[in-house]
Amino acid sequence: MAARSEPDSVEQRAEAELVAGLRRRDPAVFERLVRSSGAQLMKIARRYLQSPADAADVVQESFVAVFEGIDRFAGQAQLRTWMHRIVVNKALMRLRSQRRHGEVAIGDLLPRFLPDGHQEIETQPWRAGADVELLARHTQVQVRQAIDTLPEAYRTVLMLRDIEEIDSSEAALLLGISEGALRVRLHRARQALRGLLAPLFVESSEGASGQTSRATTGSTSDPEAASAPGRSTPWR
Amino acid sequence: MALASPSTPRPYITCRQLLDLIYDYLEGTLPADERAEFERHMAVCPSCVHYLDTYRKTLRISRAALRPDAEEQDVLDSELALPEPLVQSILAAIGSR
Numbered sequence: 001m002a003a004r005s006e007p008d009s010v011e012q013r014a015e016a017e018l019v020a021g022l023r024r025r026d027p028a029v030f031e032r033l034v035r036s037s038g039a040q041l042m043k044i045a046r047r048y049l050q051s052p053a054d055a056a057d058v059v060q061e062s063f064v065a066v067f068e069g070i071d072r073f074a075g076q077a078q079l080r081t082w083m084h085r086i087v088v089n090k091a092l093m094r095l096r097s098q099r100r101h102g103e104v105a106i107g108d109l110l111p112r113f114l115p116d117g118h119q120e121i122e123t124q125p126w127r128a129g130a131d132v133e134l135l136a137r138h139t140q141v142q143v144r145q146a147i148d149t150l151p152e153a154y155r156t157v158l159m160l161r162d163i164e165e166i167d168s169s170e171a172a173l174l175l176g177i178s179e180g181a182l183r184v185r186l187h188r189a190r191q192a193l194r195g196l197l198a199p200l201f202v203e204s205s206e207g208a209s210g211q212t213s214r215a216t217t218g219s220t221s222d223p224e225a226a227s228a229p230g231r232s233t234p235w236r
Numbered sequence: 237m238a239l240a241s242p243s244t245p246r247p248y249i250t251c252r253q254l255l256d257l258i259y260d261y262l263e264g265t266l267p268a269d270e271r272a273e274f275e276r277h278m279a280v281c282p283s284c285v286h287y288l289d290t291y292r293k294t295l296r297i298s299r300a301a302l303r304p305d306a307e308e309q310d311v312l313d314s315e316l317a318l319p320e321p322l323v324q325s326i327l328a329a330i331g332s333r
Binding site: 042118125186193 | 251252256258259283289290291294296297300301317323325326327330333
């Protein structure tokens with residue numbers, strides 16, 4: 001049986017050789033890394049940055065950081081995971097240095113409530129198969145566009161936690177906020193995205209939002225309204 | 237034997253309060269008493285039932301639309317390799333270090 005410290009797969013051996021080459025500052029090894037993993041890093045950068053030019057800059061900065069920091073790479077994570085984090089970090093730094101104009105205010109995307117705490121707009125169910133529909137490519141594009149509509153601070157937290165699945169403590173560190181603030185921001189981001197996706201998935205003829213105002217359903221005059229928390233019209 | 241509870245029912249938490257608890261409810265970090273109140277409200281409020289369901293679907297849908305395997309085809313389509321000028325720019329940047 002191989003000793004535990006020995007690389008035990010072809011892939012691990014290949015990675016160990018790659019890292020060794022990078023530590024030797026071997027230009028050929030580095031070029032191989034740029035060519036083999038550059039597209040993947042570009043894809044990650046593009047999730048955060050709208051501009052291809054900004055993403056290209058971030059990829060370049062990331063490779064420089066890999067080159068300069070390879071001696072600090074502990075080898076506990078996979079090289080590709082480590083590079084992934086570097087790109088995310090560089091992309092976030094780039095975002096922080098930019099100011100986005102014309103962003104939607106998050107408050108406009110969140111649920112509204114009546115003074116008594118009821119939802120102002122009753123939530124409509126989404127039609128069966130909303131998940132399955134993702135097989136349709138145009139729907140994926142629409143979902144990505146909805147995510148891009150989120151204000152930057154919210155889109156970023158959603159990307160880190162729900163898409164990249166980076167854990168809370170690391171995501172909070174990357175964003176420079178507390179875990180409590182991260183939690184609130186992520187919840188708001190999901191709520192806002194839910195609202196943006198609703199028109200895509202609600203099966204309703206009641207308008208683009210597919211939602212029903214309580215003011216028009218007369219729930220406030222419902223005799224049960226005083227004791228029950230809410231009353232909804234049934235949805236298809 | 238326990239005494240009968242008072243006839244006045246205790247109020248439900250509001251929809252606003254419930255929506256704020258969804259994150260912790262799904263994480264499983266809601267204290268037992270708050271979880272009970274959450275579920276008591278859900279039992280009588282279809283709108284919040286739909287809200288929770290569509291919140292969950294939002295997570296699944298966003299993951300499905302953006303996770304790597306969904307994007308794989310994009311890379312294959314257009315970005316199998318970095319543009320050569322960018323590769324050269326990166327190599328030059330490293331070479332100058």
